[in-house]
Amino acid sequence: MRLFKLPPQILRLVLLTLAIVGSYLAARAMLTPPSFGQYGWYRGAALGEIAARTPVLAGKKACDECHSDILHKLAGDAHKTLSCEACHGVSRDHANNPDILPVKATGSYCIRCHEANPSRPAWLKQIEVKKHYSEKCVECHLPHQPTQTQ
């Protein structure tokens, strides 16, 4: 004996609702990336993918492994804040394989920072290249010990 009989139209409606909700849940489960919500409302795996890029600049620490004598000279003078790659160019290849030589730094690298410019801060030593000598800075100045001349 039945206490309660569900009318067929209601039953159909309930089943349809369940089917819609079920297919929505199934679609969401399949479409949401597995790492979504790991850190927040975004794909957590994206962080690892962005970080997967290989660094290009080798960094001063890599230079220090072989050229600590030059870095020591540098640290004792006005160019102590300079990164090696600021003048010698990107040197990751050289750091990985010492046979590949980095770019030879020339006087134009000095001009990049030391050419007189009214926008440059007054503490920076500046020259007007044409009036000073020429772009042959290293004929007199030692780039690793810029306060000394030869």
Place this chain on the structure above:
Amino acid sequence: MKTSSSRRSALVKLGGLLAGVLALPVARQVKAAVQQVLVTTPAPNGYDPTQHKWLMCVDANKCIGCGLCAESCKRENGVPEGPYFRTWIERYVIPKPAPGSGQTRGEVQVDSPDGGIHGFPELSLPKDQIEFSFFVPKLCNLCANPPCVQVCPVGATFRAPDGAVLIDPKYCIGCAFCVQACPYGSRFLNPVTKTAEKCTLCYHRITRGLKPACVEICPAEARLFGDMNHLPADDPLQKFYEKNRVEVLKPHLGTEPRVLYAGLDKEVR
């Protein structure tokens, strides 16, 4: 008779649905495993973004406008040639006011030719007419309330727990809403990939214990960078914000940047 047959079919349907729901986690795991095989991410091991809090400080007094930061950023991140920059240098020139104008200064001129990579051309203004002039390095301001993240319609850009505002290039649809929303102009559409791009704080470097390329290369130590959760007591960053009166760009917008500046002027925005 009719009711019993409809009940049976209803029970079968219900059972099927239940089985489907129960199978969902399994299906999800299978999908994750398949993705793991198809997408290899040789990401640095042991980096936990919840354990770091990055901070960038810029001392505009020290910037000499050499453009090495902008240049190395392009090299480091493979930014396309042309007017696309993740970091760049702006030159501010504040002329003397016209005599009798009652102003403290003339109209400010700002330029950033090629992001400052190839230096700055000589000023048309004679030197004696300049009140003062200076350089300001610019980059993503690492907002705590990033407007770019709010407007993204697909949730492709987000603020990581370590403070870096990043873009998921696989989900970016290239609508450029974020390019318009950024009040600091630090986003652009990459002409090659057609997706939005911005400073990632050199995420591939900082997760390996290296400094961002612009900080690494800056010859004047105008840029300082560090992890506020693991900062040594003698770190230059510590000294920077202890010694300087720091400010942020456009504080009235409430974006709460994590790039602190020293030595700005009211004209810098």
